[in-house]
Amino acid sequence: MTRTDHTPPRNPTEHLLAGIWREVLGLTEVGVHDNFFHLGGDSISSLRVIARLRAAGHEVSLPELFRHQTVAALAEAIGPTGAAATDAGASEGDTAGPDDSDFGLLGAGDLDVLDRLYGEAKEASE
Incomplete structure (x- = not known):
């Protein structure tokens, strides 16, 4: 697990994100400059999250x-109201990356299923 110097959350959105990452990744501490995938995050x-x-x-x-x-980067992108920001320099017609709608099939109700499946997979690997 790769860590940067710990910088604690500085605003409510960063606090929310750090708390979710701690819970999902089973960590005691997450700084605003820590990389989700370097901390053990996966698909x-x-x-x-x-x-x-x-x-x-x-x-x-x-x-x-x-x-x-x-x-820090995700908090800035989603802002305090949760409105996702557009990447700087990206135009509406930009098709270089995947369409966000391709990943919009999961809702909050899917959380229990993901928790159950993830828990079963984790137990099986131990």
Whole structure:
């Protein structure tokens, strides 16, 4: 697990994100410059993060988490109201990356299923 110097959350959105990452990744501490995937995040845990953020009222897509891999970057992208920011320099017609709607099939109600499946897979690997 790769860590940067610990910088604690500085605003409510960063506090929310750091708390979700701690819970999902089973960590005691997450700084705003820590990279989700370097901390042990993977595709399944990223879906769990998205489901928790949506349950908290933040409409975040999977591609956004992949583009903004630190608490600070994702907090800036989603803002205090949960409105996702457009990447700087990206135009509406830009088709270089995946369409966010491709990942919009999971809702907050899927959290229990993901938790159960992730828990079973984790137990089987131990």
